[in-house]
Amino acid sequence: MQAGVRTGAILPWILAACFTVVSAHHSTTEFDYSKEVTIKGTVKEIQWTNPHSYIQLIVNGEGGTETQWSVEIGSPSLNINMGWRKNSVKVGEVVTMNLAPARNGKPYGTLRVLTFADGQKLEGVAARVGARPGGAGPAPSAPAAPAASKEP
Amino acid sequence: MRAYRVGLRLCVAAIVAGALGTGSNIGAAGAGTDALLGVWVPDTTPRALLTSRGGTPPLTAAASKLYAERRQRLSKGDTSFDPTTWCAGPGMPRILTMPYPLEIRADANRIAFIHGWYRWFRIVDLGAGTADPPLPLTMGFPVGHWEGSTLVIRTAGLSDATVMDASGLPHSEQLKLTERLRVLPSGRLEDRISIDDPEHYTQTWETVLTFHRDTTARVTDDVCPDRMAGGEPAEQVTRARTTASRTTSILPRAAAASANSVAPAPRLAGIWEPKTFGIMVPNAPLSSAGQDFVSRNAAAMQAGKIMQTAWVSCRPGAISTMTMPREKIVVLESAGEVTILFEMPRMVRRIRMNASHPQELEPGYVGDSVGHWEGDTLVVDTRGFNGYAELDARGQPTGPRLHTIERFTLSADGGSIDLETTIEDPDYYTKPFTVQRSWKKSPARHPFEYDCMENPRQEDFENAYYVRERYRPICMRVEGEGMAPSKMVCRRPQ
Numbered sequence: 001m002q003a004g005v006r007t008g009a010i011l012p013w014i015l016a017a018c019f020t021v022v023s024a025h026h027s028t029t030e031f032d033y034s035k036e037v038t039i040k041g042t043v044k045e046i047q048w049t050n051p052h053s054y055i056q057l058i059v060n061g062e063g064g065t066e067t068q069w070s071v072e073i074g075s076p077s078l079n080i081n082m083g084w085r086k087n088s089v090k091v092g093e094v095v096t097m098n099l100a101p102a103r104n105g106k107p108y109g110t111l112r113v114l115t116f117a118d119g120q121k122l123e124g125v126a127a128r129v130g131a132r133p134g135g136a137g138p139a140p141s142a143p144a145a146p147a148a149s150k151e152p
Numbered sequence: 153m154r155a156y157r158v159g160l161r162l163c164v165a166a167i168v169a170g171a172l173g174t175g176s177n178i179g180a181a182g183a184g185t186d187a188l189l190g191v192w193v194p195d196t197t198p199r200a201l202l203t204s205r206g207g208t209p210p211l212t213a214a215a216s217k218l219y220a221e222r223r224q225r226l227s228k229g230d231t232s233f234d235p236t237t238w239c240a241g242p243g244m245p246r247i248l249t250m251p252y253p254l255e256i257r258a259d260a261n262r263i264a265f266i267h268g269w270y271r272w273f274r275i276v277d278l279g280a281g282t283a284d285p286p287l288p289l290t291m292g293f294p295v296g297h298w299e300g301s302t303l304v305i306r307t308a309g310l311s312d313a314t315v316m317d318a319s320g321l322p323h324s325e326q327l328k329l330t331e332r333l334r335v336l337p338s339g340r341l342e343d344r345i346s347i348d349d350p351e352h353y354t355q356t357w358e359t360v361l362t363f364h365r366d367t368t369a370r371v372t373d374d375v376c377p378d379r380m381a382g383g384e385p386a387e388q389v390t391r392a393r394t395t396a397s398r399t400t401s402i403l404p405r406a407a408a409a410s411a412n413s414v415a416p417a418p419r420l421a422g423i424w425e426p427k428t429f430g431i432m433v434p435n436a437p438l439s440s441a442g443q444d445f446v447s448r449n450a451a452a453m454q455a456g457k458i459m460q461t462a463w464v465s466c467r468p469g470a471i472s473t474m475t476m477p478r479e480k481i482v483v484l485e486s487a488g489e490v491t492i493l494f495e496m497p498r499m500v501r502r503i504r505m506n507a508s509h510p511q512e513l514e515p516g517y518v519g520d521s522v523g524h525w526e527g528d529t530l531v532v533d534t535r536g537f538n539g540y541a542e543l544d545a546r547g548q549p550t551g552p553r554l555h556t557i558e559r560f561t562l563s564a565d566g567g568s569i570d571l572e573t574t575i576e577d578p579d580y581y582t583k584p585f586t587v588q589r590s591w592k593k594s595p596a597r598h599p600f601e602y603d604c605m606e607n608p609r610q611e612d613f614e615n616a617y618y619v620r621e622r623y624r625p626i627c628m629r630v631e632g633e634g635m636a637p638s639k640m641v642c643r644r645p646q
Contacts, residue, residue, distance in 0.1 A: 030611070030612075030615075044635060045638060047629075050602055050607065051607065053607075054609065058635070068631065070611065076287055077287075077602075086287055086288065086325075102611070104614075104615070
């Protein structure tokens, strides 16, 4: 498996409000929604939990290096409504994940789209959050909460 | 902003409809309802469940191996297979084995079990048919009916993240529970539980738990992370089985029996969901102390820190539901009390009708609420807050002198509730001010479940700003290197 990383701007999405309300906790400072990262790896663990669900992904890099990514995918009640089921992703499965990375540069991010080996896709919570063109932070349609607040 | 609000409504309507489905409630208060009502204390709190004949549960070979591994860990003091270790949900039937009282309340359509551990509750729907769980929850989706004076509860949709008892007895998500509750001639409450889990057990088996009434026992405002921060374990195994009373939230004993009875003409009873949202309280008349507080929060956020409020740190807080209503609420009405059970943050509010506040109030997250009706408006006066709650996403503070007056007004068609809250807090605000929010009838048969403590990820706290020091977490999930699994790490309180 190879890790492929690309960075670029994404278009704003007007559904940021849904995310803000439905997601139990969310930090708009933890992730840089103006960037995207694509990783491919093997699912190590699925945490189907509140306030956030996570997938731990083992990604093989150049020279045999192995990196574990923590990818927030949403929350159980939100993901159910986005088409997920608890067993949608299985431990040991190879998947590709497109995500908004953490601002701190660590292998950590929030999922936009997960693509299975057969090409089927599932959206993550970050698919509902846009970015200001050329800048970081929540989409303009998000409520006027301070950018660094962690919404309840 | 308008578009945002419309989007929110559409979004949440879709989510509610999709996740929960719909169902009609058929009034079905049974002959045994009144006998079940009130506070019960467990006769025994078994650390390891046995069958009703005293035998070992009939585990499959694979489940037996898993159970043996957990018991081995338990012998070394490792209880991390049990989510209660870090204050996450016990699930069923684990919560019935904990040394805490439970209170049963009811109306014509549902029965609420309000547990003494960390404000957990479960709502038994008395409507027809069976539940169709969209995803497993720790308390599942219980549906009940009466067979004479026996309440029969069938529960499906139980998450396998929990254990059956403190020894780690496992179950899968195929688990289906059938409980038969009745009051025995001795006056004890018997819960005869049939356990059907073909993945983990070779046959259906039964266990029996019994409870007794205790006039000194109360279900209190237990907040597990606060107890852990005070150096106590998440589950007080050695505590007295009767919890000390919290004088601000109880009914006078003499009035309790009749006051608990189902209200003859309930007005607000039912399941409701937010009609309007708000995460900000604009134009609150902050005093200089209040402004200083908010400015400190803003400075920390501008420095890139993640603000941790009471809500985010899994504390309840009645005031936050008045200003930031989220998810569903269940309202039960009896002659003496209106009970509101909140999905998020999980919380139980008790509104004593036509009563007055005690002279000495013990400060708490939900305060002491008394109410009365003015026509179709329920007026609720609440005092006795502890100052550990914020009004909104900016972290606008509250103090212990906070005083709220809520006016719940039912719409003419009965389909919505307008809530106007007047907030008075001389510690942080120069004058009283009001906040308006609305609720609408929910088609859901059950509230959903929001267990804030399930996954306290380390990443969430690495760059945190704690509005109050109390909100600092005790336990965090730390990811293992390579293929080593993640683990929950709890620090010793300072």
